[in-house]
Amino acid sequence: xxxxxxxxxxxxxxxxxxxxxxxxxxxxxxxxxxxxxxxxxxxxxxxxxxxxxxxxxxxxxxxxxxxxxxxxxxxxxxxxxxxxxxxxxxxxxxxxxxxxxxxxxxxxxxxxxxxxxxxxxxxxxxxxxxxxxxxxxxxxxxxxxxxxxxxxxxxxxxxxxxxxxxxxxxxxxxxxx
Numbered sequence: 001x002x003x004x005x006x007x008x009x010x011x012x013x014x015x016x017x018x019x020x021x022x023x024x025x026x027x028x029x030x031x032x033x034x035x036x037x038x039x040x041x042x043x044x045x046x047x048x049x050x051x052x053x054x055x056x057x058x059x060x061x062x063x064x065x066x067x068x069x070x071x072x073x074x075x076x077x078x079x080x081x082x083x084x085x086x087x088x089x090x091x092x093x094x095x096x097x098x099x100x101x102x103x104x105x106x107x108x109x110x111x112x113x114x115x116x117x118x119x120x121x122x123x124x125x126x127x128x129x130x131x132x133x134x135x136x137x138x139x140x141x142x143x144x145x146x147x148x149x150x151x152x153x154x155x156x157x158x159x160x161x162x163x164x165x166x167x168x169x170x171x172x173x174x175x176x177x
Contacts, residue, residue, distance in 0.1 A: 004050050012030065026092045026093050026094060032061070045108065055147065091125060
């Protein structure tokens with residue numbers, strides 16, 4: 001997977017703009033939105049949107065490139081500020097200073113980003129983190145290890161049956177077409 005810094009930056013802006021009214025939107029939830037979008041895209045097309053490397057952290061998957069890219073984006077594209085949330089993780093609010101350039105994304109990529117937003121809409125950072133802890137890719141990696149994109153196809157650890165193999169072959173033929 002090749003990291004596409006432009007798309008990654010625009011994804012951050014897209015989520016920051018779309019989630020501006022979400023009181024729980026901060027860095028942790030942003031990490032989960034990026035992860036879900038990239039992995040959903042990979043599941044459908046065998047290509048992620050940004051090509052970011054997601055690593056296993058205590059609070060769930062996070063892009064390895066986030067700190068470096070975030071530093072490049074402050075203050076011209078985004079700002080960060082801490083907000084205390086009673087009984088939950090602190091929210092490090094992400095605020096965009098400009099609109100995302102949507103034209104860098106395909107309609108399918110935008111659909112995957114919107115799908116992630118819809119899925120996490122009602123979640124706070126802690127709930128979003130808990131959700132990603134259920135992904136087999138996170139469960140099967142150790143702290144700070146990369147989570148392989150192919151793990152999106154692993155649902156739960158159980159014996160593989162002929163039915164699973166037939167499903168996988170049909171899925172791969174559709175993706176290859």
